[in-house]
Amino acid sequence: MPQDTKFDDALIDAFVAALRQVPGTAAHLAAPDVMARPNARFDFLVEVEIADKPLLIVVEAKQEAFPRDVREAVWQLEASAKTLAATETRHIQPFLIAEAISPGARVTLRDRGVGYFDKSGSLYVPAPGAFVYVDRPQPKGKRRALGSLFYGRKAQVLMAVFERRAEWLSVKEVADASGVSPPTVSQTLTDLERREWMETQGSGPAKVRRLSDARAMVNAWVRHISEQKPLRLRRYYVPASGKELVRYVAEACQTHAVEYAVTGEAAAQIYSPYLTNISQIICRVRPDADLQCALEMMDARPVHEGWNLGLHEVKTPEDFRNLQEIDQIRVANPLQVYLDLLIQGSGRSKDMAEHFRHEKLGV
């Protein structure tokens, strides 16, 4: 049954307009009496003529479409198409339209021969004799929505889940481990499920989940990182080098109770020796008054060129929650280190990142 919500109206209008843009095509939303089909559950019917061939498009509308949503929709659509076919002579083409369709969902739809359209203007029409394929990146607003998993609290949840990826975890456990409230954890994990990176067992209070596709999650994170601007670093020169420099920084921070975590190349080096010599170290730090004292203690001078200490300021204390202390040096967790290596973006860091991923993350 068609739902006359404002949201659906705007979306379906945009869809019909997009079809009309295709050369040699006429399209209009079917009249209410045409759409009134008992026993068929769909959102809209669109009557189309492409290259003089009549076509009936059966549409399922969604807000967001991830692979899991798509599979349900495809099942629904195929059932509807079958019902319609009993009384139709025209070719029936199932279609999914949404505000945003994730890349994985698009692949599934193409595989199943289901057409799709989203607000970015992506359009895929697999009808016989009239193949249309326009692929556009996700719309700006929604890209944030889809990518927002990798910001703030949710990112912390992902870190925690990744850290314990072999285990079956409850919401409560993840909340405790990450310092994020149970509702936010719940929402984040549900999101991971929709993307099929997590699997679920049980229900209610007995519900547990496990990261089933860590590789896909990390890949998506990397893709997200590549769209981000490189880290803004405060650069300093400290009169020391190599291991001595790392120790120097660690001591100064420890003395003045500055929260810090070594990341990037120096951290990768600590976890998994790769390069013989690290000339620059990067730390995540909490910017507070004591930081200045710590910098003075290690004789750090702000510089533009020739820096050997880069500071990345992090506001939230929870960011320092799951770091590891190795040899009295606080090191960011491995996933964070990997991501920081990538965001630095230099050729050497990238090589190191791949080595590190293989050796230490194992995904």
Place this chain on the structure above:
DNA sequence: ATTAGAGGTTAGTATTCGCC
């Protein structure tokens, strides 16, 4: 079979953040 309690999810709200 009933109920208490623990945990998960949803809805609404306050705060923060970015942009103009």
Place this chain on the structure above:
DNA sequence: GGCGAATACTAACCTCTAAT
């Protein structure tokens, strides 16, 4: 500095398990 949007929390609600 003001506005709007995004974000994460509190509170309320729902679901399931297990104990009596």
